[in-house]
Amino acid sequence: MASRLAIPYLFKLAAQIHSTEVALERILYKNCLYCGKTLSEPKEFCSRACQRAFFKWKFKNYIKPGTLKIRPKKKDESWQEYHEYLKSLKVW
Numbered sequence: 001m002a003s004r005l006a007i008p009y010l011f012k013l014a015a016q017i018h019s020t021e022v023a024l025e026r027i028l029y030k031n032c033l034y035c036g037k038t039l040s041e042p043k044e045f046c047s048r049a050c051q052r053a054f055f056k057w058k059f060k061n062y063i064k065p066g067t068l069k070i071r072p073k074k075k076d077e078s079w080q081e082y083h084e085y086l087k088s089l090k091v092w
Contacts, residue, residue, distance in 0.1 A: 008054050009036030 010033045014023040027033065029042040034050035034057075045051040068089055073082040 008034045008057055010034075
């Protein structure tokens with residue numbers, strides 16, 4: 001079973017106020033971007049563990065609006081089926 005990463009504090013706050021830029025302005029160098037812990041010195045993260053977890057989550061889950069996430073070809077799938085899958089993708 002794959003482990004699910006917690007949603008970073010930055011993105012939780014951004015969902016509440018509907019703006020990533022405003023959320024980043026509010027917490028940058030004041031709170032850890034991943035866990036939300038108050039920072040005693042101007043940094044982005046409280047620890048290297050939070051920094052690694054943040055970038056790991058961002059790489060796996062965060063997609064900018066307007067982009068498509070294309071899956072790789074499956075082993076049991078023919079090339080023709082894979083090309084049909086690619087043709088079926090729609091840009092939103």
